[in-house]
Amino acid sequence: xxxxxxxxxxxxxxxxxxxxxxxxILAWVYNVTKQPIADVEAKKKQDALxxxxxxxxxxxxxxxxxxxxxxxxxxxxFDKNGAITGYAYEAETDKGYGGTIxxxxxxxxxxxINAFVADHKETPGLGxxxxxxxxxxxxxxxxxxxxxxxxxxxGGDVQAITAATIxxxxxxxxxxxxxxxxxxxxxxxK
Numbered sequence: 187x188x189x190x191x192x193x194x195x196x197x198x199x200x201x202x203x204x205x206x207x208x209x210x211i212l213a214w215v216y217n218v219t220k221q222p223i224a225d226v227e228a229k230k231k232q233d234a235l236x237x238x239x240x241x242x243x244x245x246x247x248x249x250x251x252x253x254x255x256x257x258x259x260x261x262x263x264f265d266k267n268g269a270i271t272g273y274a275y276e277a278e279t280d281k282g283y284g285g286t287i288x289x290x291x292x293x294x295x296x297x298x299i300n301a302f303v304a305d306h307k308e309t310p311g312l313g314x315x316x317x318x319x320x321x322x323x324x325x326x327x328x329x330x331x332x333x334x335x336x337x338x339x340x341g342g343d344v345q346a347i348t349a350a351t352i353x354x355x356x357x358x359x360x361x362x363x364x365x366x367x368x369x370x371x372x373x374x375x376k
C-alpha cells in the first residue's frame with residue numbers, strides 16, 4: 187500500500203481546525219472559571235480589609251478620592267451603631283529591593299496605623315520580613331504627627347530589618363506617602 191502524503195492545504199486545514207478547537211476550549215474554560223476567580227479575589231480583599239480595619243468594624247463603604255491625578259479608593263469602616271471605626275486604603279512604593287511593594291493600610295479613627303498587609307516580591311527570609319510582627323509593631327499607633335517614617339540610619343524612628351535596609355526604607359516610604367495622601371483625603375469634602 188502506498189504512503190499517503192498530505193498537501194500543504196490539507197496540513198494548513200488540519201492545523202487551523204486544531205487551533206479553532208483549542209481556542210474554543212480555552213474560551214469555555216475562561217468563561218467557566220472567570221466568576222469563581224473573581225469571587226475568590228473579592229473574598230481575599232474582604233479578608234484583608236477585616237484584618238487591617240479596627241476590631242468592631244461591621245460595615246465597609248467605599249469612597250473615591252482623586253490624589254495627584256490618580257483615583258484612590260478609601261474604605262470607611264463603621265461599627266454597628268454607624269460610628270466610624272477606621273479607614274483602609276492602598277499605598278505603594280517602587281523602592282523595594284524586589285520592585286513595587288503594595289500595602290493595604292488600616293488607619294484607626296485617630297488617624298494612626300492600625301495594621302497592614304502587603305503584596306511584594308522581596309527576598310524570602312530577608313526583605314519579606316517587612317510583614318513580620320516584630321517589624322510591623324513599630325508602626326502601630328503611629329501617624330505623621332508622632333513618628334518619623336525613616337529608618338534610624340536616615341534619622342528616623344524605624345529599626346531597619348538586618349540585611350534588608352532597602353525593604354525597610356521602602357516600607358517607610360509607602361507609609362509616609364500613604365499617610366500624606368490620607369491627610370489630603372481628610373481635608374477633602376465628603
